[in-house]
Amino acid sequence: MEVNVENKFVVQNLNLFYKDVQALRSISMEIMKQQITALIGPSGCGKTTFLRVLNRMNDLIEGVRIDGTVLLDDQDIFGPDVDVVNLRKRVGMVFQRPNPFPMSVYDNVAYGPRIHGQKNKSQLDQIVEKSLRSAALWDEVSNRLFKSALGLSGGQQQRLCIARLLAVEPEVVLMDEPTSALDPLSTLKIEELLRDLKNHYTIVIVTHNMQQAARVSDSTAFFLNGDMVEFGPTETLFTRPKDQRTEDYITGRFG
Amino acid sequence: MTSRSTFDRELNDLKQDILRMASLVERSLFLALDSLLSGDPVAAREVITGDDAIDNLQDDIENQCIKLIATQQPMARDLRVIITGIKIMINLERMGDHAVDIARSAMCVCGQMPQKPLEKIPHMARLVQQMVKEGMDAYVHNDVEKARQMCMTDDEVDELYNLTFQDLISYMEEHPQSIGCVVYLLMVARYLERIADRATNIAEDVIYLVTGERQCLN
Numbered sequence: 001m002e003v004n005v006e007n008k009f010v011v012q013n014l015n016l017f018y019k020d021v022q023a024l025r026s027i028s029m030e031i032m033k034q035q036i037t038a039l040i041g042p043s044g045c046g047k048t049t050f051l052r053v054l055n056r057m058n059d060l061i062e063g064v065r066i067d068g069t070v071l072l073d074d075q076d077i078f079g080p081d082v083d084v085v086n087l088r089k090r091v092g093m094v095f096q097r098p099n100p101f102p103m104s105v106y107d108n109v110a111y112g113p114r115i116h117g118q119k120n121k122s123q124l125d126q127i128v129e130k131s132l133r134s135a136a137l138w139d140e141v142s143n144r145l146f147k148s149a150l151g152l153s154g155g156q157q158q159r160l161c162i163a164r165l166l167a168v169e170p171e172v173v174l175m176d177e178p179t180s181a182l183d184p185l186s187t188l189k190i191e192e193l194l195r196d197l198k199n200h201y202t203i204v205i206v207t208h209n210m211q212q213a214a215r216v217s218d219s220t221a222f223f224l225n226g227d228m229v230e231f232g233p234t235e236t237l238f239t240r241p242k243d244q245r246t247e248d249y250i251t252g253r254f255g
Numbered sequence: 256m257t258s259r260s261t262f263d264r265e266l267n268d269l270k271q272d273i274l275r276m277a278s279l280v281e282r283s284l285f286l287a288l289d290s291l292l293s294g295d296p297v298a299a300r301e302v303i304t305g306d307d308a309i310d311n312l313q314d315d316i317e318n319q320c321i322k323l324i325a326t327q328q329p330m331a332r333d334l335r336v337i338i339t340g341i342k343i344m345i346n347l348e349r350m351g352d353h354a355v356d357i358a359r360s361a362m363c364v365c366g367q368m369p370q371k372p373l374e375k376i377p378h379m380a381r382l383v384q385q386m387v388k389e390g391m392d393a394y395v396h397n398d399v400e401k402a403r404q405m406c407m408t409d410d411e412v413d414e415l416y417n418l419t420f421q422d423l424i425s426y427m428e429e430h431p432q433s434i435g436c437v438v439y440l441l442m443v444a445r446y447l448e449r450i451a452d453r454a455t456n457i458a459e460d461v462i463y464l465v466t467g468e469r470q471c472l473n
Contacts, residue, residue: 210328210330211328214330238330238331238334239330239331239334239335239467240331240335240466240467240468241331246331247331247332250330250331251259251329251330251331251332251333252258252259252262253258253259254258
């Protein structure tokens with residue numbers, strides 16, 4: 001298979017403050033297209049904050065100040081002409097706990113395309129089926145599309161949230177600990193799904209589960225106290241990290 | 256107490272078992288060569304019966320490594336400690352087998368070996384024993400420099416092996432009545448050369464353990 005080494009995001013000298021507290025310090029990194037990039041580090045290290053920079057979710061938090069640049073396909077996402085709604089359509093997010101809307105499976109997936117103006121019934125049917133298939137959920141829900149999504153298992157709900165995201169055809173999928181509320185089998189299903197999805201999407205995943213980062217990602221970044229300590233190919237980072245702090249964290253001898 | 260005290264203790268136990276295995280192998284090698292050079296079959300028999308203890312220890316170490324990988328999900332240096340543990344254990348086990356091979360050869364030639372063709376063997380044996388010892392010293396102290404230096408001796412052993420080989424062939428041509436005995440010495444020289452290669456493998460494992468880099472020193 002051809003290896004794609006194009007950038008999707010280029011982050012340069014990014015600093016982020018919550019009022020007076022600096023949460024990210026001089027972060028510079030490149031996130032590659034059609035790869036899975038994992039962000040690891042202890043609680044409070046800034047990895048989720050960093051993830052939320054990538055689709056400007058931090059804009060919603062009062063007192064946040066950001067400097068530095070974040071380029072998405074060479075365009076500064078903080079530029080004056082950027083439409084944040086469009087940015088979040090291109091860069092979607094899946095959260096820790098599955099959060100399906102209290103409506104049918106079908107309506108959950110059709111929600112995004114509908115608010116973006118899609119009204120055609122047969123088009124919507126196609127989008128719903130394609131998205132559910134891409135999220136490896138179609139076979140399990142095709143006979144209950146019009147029943148409430150809240151009746152699905154946790155793992156199914158999380159895949160539904162992924163299908164809901166895929167329905168608006170994003171370019172990047174951000175995932176904030178997407179399996180931490182799931183059982184091990186559902187977790188493995190999501191991980192398999194991620195490997196399929198990376199053929200079409202750029203994926204950035206925050207995870208507390210180091211084995212998960214090791215299993216699924218191509219590159220891993222280790223964050224500590226707002227610094228990005230080390231960033232490199234996953235295989236190298238987990239077998240011979242360069243920084244002693246990375247070594248201490250991934251071998252569980254931290255603090 | 257660190258957050259992984261139990262795991263650290265288990266990794267240390269693993270290292271102690273590998274060192275115990277190494278000391279058994281070093282002793283077997285010493286006894287096998289002593290038996291060959293002195294013509295005393297008692298030591299050779301001890302090597303042959305003692306090999307079970309080495310094999311049992313090998314099984315123990317292998318089981319420990321499997322358990323640690325399955326239960327602790329080792330990463331980074333921890334992973335390298337376990338992987339090099341397995342590799343060193345395999346090299347030691349093969350060395351132990353070669354010591355048995357030398358002991359069997361010693362028993363076959365016991366009391367019939369002329370002194371002349373034996374001349375180069377003690378020097379070669381000393382070098383090989385020194386390599387095994389230094390390889391394990393490098394492992395104990397995580398000493399990359401020592402591991403590298405030790406491997407230089409391997410060239411000397413190879414050269415000595417080639418010379419010994421030529422000498423023994425000449426000797427057999429001149430003394431065809433000794434061929435039945437001297438051919439065992441050819442094999443012993445070969446076993447020693449193989450043990451030196453195994454020791455070099457251990458040095459490479461030590462370098463990987465410490466630095467994470469693979470180097471071919473053979």
